[in-house]
Amino acid sequence: MIELEKPPHRTPPAPPASLEHRSLRDGAFWHALPHYAEVDEATFLDHVWQARHSVKTPEELFETIAGVVDAAFIADARHGFEDAPMAVRVSPYLLASIDWSNPYDDPIRRQFIPLRSTARPDHPRLTLDSLHEQQDSPVPGLIHRYADKALFLPLQTCPVYCRFCTRSYAIGPDTAGVDKLALGKTPEAWGPVFEYIREHSEIEDIVISGGDAYQLAPKNIALIGDALLAIPHVRRMRFATKGLAVMPMKILTDPAWVDALVGVVERGRALGKEVVVHTHFNHPSEISAITQRAAAVLFERGVYVRNQTVLMRGVNDDAATMLLLVKRLEYINIHPYYVYMHDLVSGVEDLRTPVQTALDIEKAVRGATAGYNTPTFICDAPGGGGKRDVHSFEWYDRETGVSVWTAPSVKPGTYFLYFDPLAALAPAMQARWGVPELQDRMIADALAHAGGTVAALA
Numbered sequence: 001m002i003e004l005e006k007p008p009h010r011t012p013p014a015p016p017a018s019l020e021h022r023s024l025r026d027g028a029f030w031h032a033l034p035h036y037a038e039v040d041e042a043t044f045l046d047h048v049w050q051a052r053h054s055v056k057t058p059e060e061l062f063e064t065i066a067g068v069v070d071a072a073f074i075a076d077a078r079h080g081f082e083d084a085p086m087a088v089r090v091s092p093y094l095l096a097s098i099d100w101s102n103p104y105d106d107p108i109r110r111q112f113i114p115l116r117s118t119a120r121p122d123h124p125r126l127t128l129d130s131l132h133e134q135q136d137s138p139v140p141g142l143i144h145r146y147a148d149k150a151l152f153l154p155l156q157t158c159p160v161y162c163r164f165c166t167r168s169y170a171i172g173p174d175t176a177g178v179d180k181l182a183l184g185k186t187p188e189a190w191g192p193v194f195e196y197i198r199e200h201s202e203i204e205d206i207v208i209s210g211g212d213a214y215q216l217a218p219k220n221i222a223l224i225g226d227a228l229l230a231i232p233h234v235r236r237m238r239f240a241t242k243g244l245a246v247m248p249m250k251i252l253t254d255p256a257w258v259d260a261l262v263g264v265v266e267r268g269r270a271l272g273k274e275v276v277v278h279t280h281f282n283h284p285s286e287i288s289a290i291t292q293r294a295a296a297v298l299f300e301r302g303v304y305v306r307n308q309t310v311l312m313r314g315v316n317d318d319a320a321t322m323l324l325l326v327k328r329l330e331y332i333n334i335h336p337y338y339v340y341m342h343d344l345v346s347g348v349e350d351l352r353t354p355v356q357t358a359l360d361i362e363k364a365v366r367g368a369t370a371g372y373n374t375p376t377f378i379c380d381a382p383g384g385g386g387k388r389d390v391h392s393f394e395w396y397d398r399e400t401g402v403s404v405w406t407a408p409s410v411k412p413g414t415y416f417l418y419f420d421p422l423a424a425l426a427p428a429m430q431a432r433w434g435v436p437e438l439q440d441r442m443i444a445d446a447l448a449h450a451g452g453t454v455a456a457l458a
């Protein structure tokens with residue numbers, strides 16, 4: 001018998017760029033911003049210092065970045081804040097993570113600091129509570145849309161305020177243009193929420209969001225966690241916080257908060273119930289060596305963390321950036337769960353992308369790493385349809401930007417619409433959207449293709 005000599009199989013070594021996800025910003029990077037040049041590491045890692053020195057007015061922001069940006073940028077941002085429906089709050093950690101040599105293009109700046117020069121008019125079909133959360137709210141502070149899960153909003157403050165917040169109808173102090181809705185925000189106000197959940201035995205899964213669980217005092221993390229764990233039919237719970245992305249040092253320097261969280265996770269585990277954290281990173285540069293240390297603490301203590309990203313123009317709307325984000329998250333043991341289409345929220349039209357962008361990026365990301373670390377791309381159907389896989393539209397007209405969605409397990413028989421940003425459409429098409437009768441015609445056409453009618457619209 002003849003032995004055929006086979007060449008040994010060799011996968012060529014990975015090019016260095018493909019390992020970029022392992023290269024995390026480290027050292028005293030905040031010293032690059034003159035305002036923080038004297039801040040030592042212990043101070044910068046102190047979560048109380050971070051909270052106290054978070055900028056809460058445009059003027060505080062401008063003081064912090066004085067000398068590193070020009071007057072034109074300051075004026076642009078000042079006008080941006082005058083127009084914005086959200087209040088401002090940005091942590092020193094985030095401010096130090098922005099590349100101030102190019103603030104216009106920086107992906108973190110885009111998420112937190114509005115500019116008038118890049119603002120675009122809202123889509124004509126946009127409403128402030130685009131997800132119709134208030135209609136699905138049986139008691140203040142609770143949204144019950146899906147049969148077996150509910151969203152609990154125990155408070156209305158966050159460690160930062162994001163320009164693109166879906167809940168800008170409720171989060172943060174009132175701004176010039178918007179009176180916020182009062183949600184429950186004290187332990188006394190939570191009683192009716194617990195009562196409702198207790199009376200609805202179909203609810204197995206609670207998302208504790210807000211606002212942000214980072215803002216809950218340790219005793220309230222325990223109070224909420226234990227109240228929910230004590231309800232026999234509640235099987236799963238997620239504490240939602242953007243904190244890991246915007247103030248990771250809290251995990252390193254607030255042991256009381258971490259202990260309270262871990263306590264609920266452990267008591268849940270003993271009861272056979274899952275308690276996890278959901279967080280919210282949007283760009284790979286939000287992940288530093290500090291984040292890695294914080295994620296390692298949670299991993300070591302047995303806290304499972306999933307991530308939800310919002311797809312945003314100029315932030316993460318290209319395949320390379322999204323892939324780097326996914327790889328970096330999994331590298332620090334955070335599991336990419338969802339990438340959302342940007343909701344139809346007022347005042348942030350410059351951040352939205354067409355549905356097609358999500359379809360393209362999903363195709364590029366899938367297959368690049370473990371399937372369980374590959375996020376599902378979602379459109380949260382405006383009008384209360386809930387989250388839909390972006391590939392599952394009933395009809396999508398790329399010319400008009402109208403997509404039609406159904407949600408058989410949430411609201412059977414109802415049709416939902418999403419609208420691509422006008423700026424992504426051809427100029428003639430943008431002009432058509434300026435005429436109300438033509439808007440109605442484009443919508444009716446799309447519905448007809450999808451097999452629906454205007455009467456069946458959400």
Ligand SMILES: *Cc1c(COP(=O)(O)O)cnc(C)c1O
Nearest residue numbers: 143144145146149150151207387
């Ligand atoms: C997103 C959301 C949930 C949780 O949905 P999952 O798809 O399970 O992550 C629950 N309730 C409401 C109202 C939501 O918007």
Ligand code: SF4
Nearest residue numbers: 158161162165211242
């Ligand atoms: S942290 Fe979350 S809830 Fe708070 S403003 Fe940002 S997106 Fe909204």
